[in-house]
Amino acid sequence: IDVICDNEAKIISKIHDKDVRLEKAEEIDSIIPGTEKMEHRPVVIGFGPAGIFAALTLARKGYKPIVYERGESVDKRTETVEKFWKSGELNLESNVQFGEGGAGTFSDGKLTTRIKDHRCTFVLDELINAGAPSEIKYESKAHVGTDLLKGVVKNIREEIKRLGGEVHFDSKLEKLSYENGKLKKIIVSGKEIPCEALVLAIGHSSRDTYEMLHKENVSMDAKAFAIGVRIEHPQELINISQYGENHKHPKLQAADYRLTYQSERLKRGIYSFCMCPGGVVVAAASEEGRLVSNGMSYHARDLENANSALVVTISPEDFEGDSPLRGMEFQRHYEELAFKLGGGNYKAPVQLVGDFLKDRISTKLGEVTPSYTAGYEFKELKDCLPSYVIDALKEGIYNFDKKIKGYEREDAVLTGIETRT
Numbered sequence: 001i002d003v004i005c006d007n008e009a010k011i012i013s014k015i016h017d018k019d020v021r022l023e024k025a026e027e028i029d030s031i032i033p034g035t036e037k038m039e040h041r042p043v044v045i046g047f048g049p050a051g052i053f054a055a056l057t058l059a060r061k062g063y064k065p066i067v068y069e070r071g072e073s074v075d076k077r078t079e080t081v082e083k084f085w086k087s088g089e090l091n092l093e094s095n096v097q098f099g100e101g102g103a104g105t106f107s108d109g110k111l112t113t114r115i116k117d118h119r120c121t122f123v124l125d126e127l128i129n130a131g132a133p134s135e136i137k138y139e140s141k142a143h144v145g146t147d148l149l150k151g152v153v154k155n156i157r158e159e160i161k162r163l164g165g166e167v168h169f170d171s172k173l174e175k176l177s178y179e180n181g182k183l184k185k186i187i188v189s190g191k192e193i194p195c196e197a198l199v200l201a202i203g204h205s206s207r208d209t210y211e212m213l214h215k216e217n218v219s220m221d222a223k224a225f226a227i228g229v230r231i232e233h234p235q236e237l238i239n240i241s242q243y244g245e246n247h248k249h250p251k252l253q254a255a256d257y258r259l260t261y262q263s264e265r266l267k268r269g270i271y272s273f274c275m276c277p278g279g280v281v282v283a284a285a286s287e288e289g290r291l292v293s294n295g296m297s298y299h300a301r302d303l304e305n306a307n308s309a310l311v312v313t314i315s316p317e318d319f320e321g322d323s324p325l326r327g328m329e330f331q332r333h334y335e336e337l338a339f340k341l342g343g344g345n346y347k348a349p350v351q352l353v354g355d356f357l358k359d360r361i362s363t364k365l366g367e368v369t370p371s372y373t374a375g376y377e378f379k380e381l382k383d384c385l386p387s388y389v390i391d392a393l394k395e396g397i398y399n400f401d402k403k404i405k406g407y408e409r410e411d412a413v414l415t416g417i418e419t420r421t
Contacts, residue, residue, distance in 0.1 A: 041066050042197040043186065045173045045209075048102020051201030052153065053123060055160050055167070064164035065199075068171035068188050070206070071099025074150045076169075081106060085283055085373040088345035093172060096294060097205040097286040100169065101153040103420070106282060107274060107296050111142040130155035133299070141256060145299025173202075173209060176216045204420055205286045207328050220324045226273065226421045227334065228311035228393060229381060230281045230293045231353070232368055232413040233406070235306040238277070241404045254278040254301040257308070261399045263392055268313050270396030273421050275308035277301045281415050283346050283374035290335035293348055293372065293415050305371050309418040312392040331419045337384040338417045341377075348372045349379035349417075354410030356381060357394055366411020381416050 002023075005011065012022055044055045047069035058065040070093050071077055077099035080091050096106045111127075113120055124137050127144065130152045136142035144152060157167050168188075175187035176198075186195045202209050214220065235254050239247040242255035254277035261270045279297030286292070295307045319326035341349040350370050355362040362378045370376050382390045401408040 038063075038197060040194045040196060042199065043068065043193065043195045044199040044201060046070075046102070046201035046203060046206075047100050047153075047157075047167060047169075048201060048203050049104060050203075051102075051199070052156055053126070054199045054201055055165055056126065056156060059160045059163035059165040062164075065160070065166075066193075067160070067165065067167040068173060069098075069100060069167070069169050070172040071095070071169065073169050074100040074105060074153055077101075077105075078150065084285075084346075088347075088374060090285055090288060090346065092286065092288065093170065095286050096282060096284040096292075097203065097420070100157065101149060102203055103205065103284070103294070105149055105153065106146055106284070107276075107294055111136055111144070126156065127152055130159070143297070143299075143301075145301075146296050147298045173212075175212065176218075207287070207325075207332075210325060210328065214323075214325055222316040222319065222324045222327045224313065224315045225327065225331075225419075226269075226271070226311035226313050227331070227385065227389060227417065227419045228270075228309060229385075230295060230307050230372075230415040230418055231272075231310045231397075232281065232305045232307045232371060232415070233409070234368060235278050235304060237406045237409070238306045238404065241406070254306070256306075257404060259396075259400045259403060261396045263395050266388060266392050266395065268388070268392045270310070270312050270392050270399075272400075273309040273311050273418075275306070277306050278303045279305070279307055280371040280373060281307050281348075283348070283372065284420065285335075285339075285346055287332070287335070289339050290332060291339040291342055291346055291348060291417065292335055292420055293418055294420065303371070305368065305413075307371065309421065310393060310396065310414075311418055311421055312389045312396075314389075318386075334384055334386070334417060335419055341379045341384045341416070343377050345374070347375040347377050348415050349381060349384060350376040351379065351381050351414050351416075352410060353397060353408055353412040353414060356414055357397065357408065365413075368411050368413050370413045370415060372415050376415065379416075381414060384416050 042058055042063050042065045044051050044065050044067045047067055055065045055067050072094040077094050080094050084090050097103050128134055132144045132152050171189050177185045186193050239255045243252055256275045256277045259272040274295050276295035276297040278301035279295055282294050282296050284292040284294035319330050352362040361380050397408050
C-alpha cells in the first residue's frame, strides 16, 4: 500500500516496523518523440493486452493509431468460441487464441507479473477505469475473470476510438513491403495500407504470421517454453490444503497454488502454470487438426474443480534443425498427436493421475469429473508427449504431493495437452 503524508520520516522513526519504509518516488518515463516526420498514423497489429495498451498509450499521446485484429470483436468471438466448444467447428481466425482481448480473455484475466515496474500501476489503473474490480490494485494475485474482462476490453476499445484511434476486426496482416530498407506499407486482408511505424502485438499463437515475418527476413530467435497437461482436483482439496480448518470461512475465496520443482535427474523444471481456482479446462485450438487445452475461471471462481497447467521446461536444444521457428514445429507435432489420440473433433485425451503414474489406461472416473469443454476420451498421455516430459511430470506430481496433500490422489484428472505457456 502506498501512503503519502506529512512528516513521513518522523512517522517512520516511531513505527519501528520493517514492513513500513520510505520509498523514493519513481520518475515516470515519457514517450520521446522521434525526429523524422511521420507521414502516416502508426499501426498496431493485434488487440490482446500488448496491442490494447500500445494503442491506448499512442492514442493518449495524440497519435491516433490504427489497430488491425485478425479475430472478431469480443461479443462475436464469444459466440464463435462457444459454438466451437459445442460442435468442434473451429474458426481459424477467431477462437480462444485470436480476437479482441487476446488469449487472456478466455483464461481468467489473471494479472500476474514478477517484475517491479511503475508501469504496472498504469495498467491496473486503466483496467479499473474500464470497469475491472478495484481490488486488483491491492490483491497479491489479482484477476478480473473471463466474464468481467469482456466488458473491460470493450470499454478500452471505445476509449481508443474516442481519442481518434481506429480498431478493425477480421483484419489479418499478410505481408510487409519495404523501400530502401524501410517499411513503407503493409497488406491487411488483401488491402494495401501505407505504414512506416508498425507495432507487432501478435501473441504466441499466430504461427502463420511468424512464418510470414521469417520469410520477410525479420530477425527472430527460438525461445524456451514448456509443455505438459492440465490437472484437475476438487477445489475443496486445495482449500483445505491452503486454509486448513478455516477453509469454509465465508470471507475466503477459492484457494490457488503455485508449485515448482527442479529434477536433478532429468535436468528439467516442472511447475504449475495459469492455475484457475473454481474454473474449467477449455479447448483452445487455433489450427485445424491440432489440439490445445487451457484453463479459465469466471470472476466468482465458484465451480467444483481447481485446474492448473502442469508443465515441463523445453529448451531450443530439444528441437530438431536450426530454424528459429523449430519450436513451433515441435509444438505442432505433439498437438497433432493429441488431436488424433482424442479421436478427432477436438476431444481431449484424459487419464486419471493414479493410472498415469502406473502406466495404464483409465476406464472410469472417480469423484473428479473432467471439465474440458469439447469432450474427452480415456487414453494414455504417453502417446502424445515426449517420454522425458512424461517422466518429469511423474516426478513432479510425487514431489507436489508433499506440498499439497492429495495432489497425487488417484482420481485427479489429467487432460492433454498444454503447449501455449
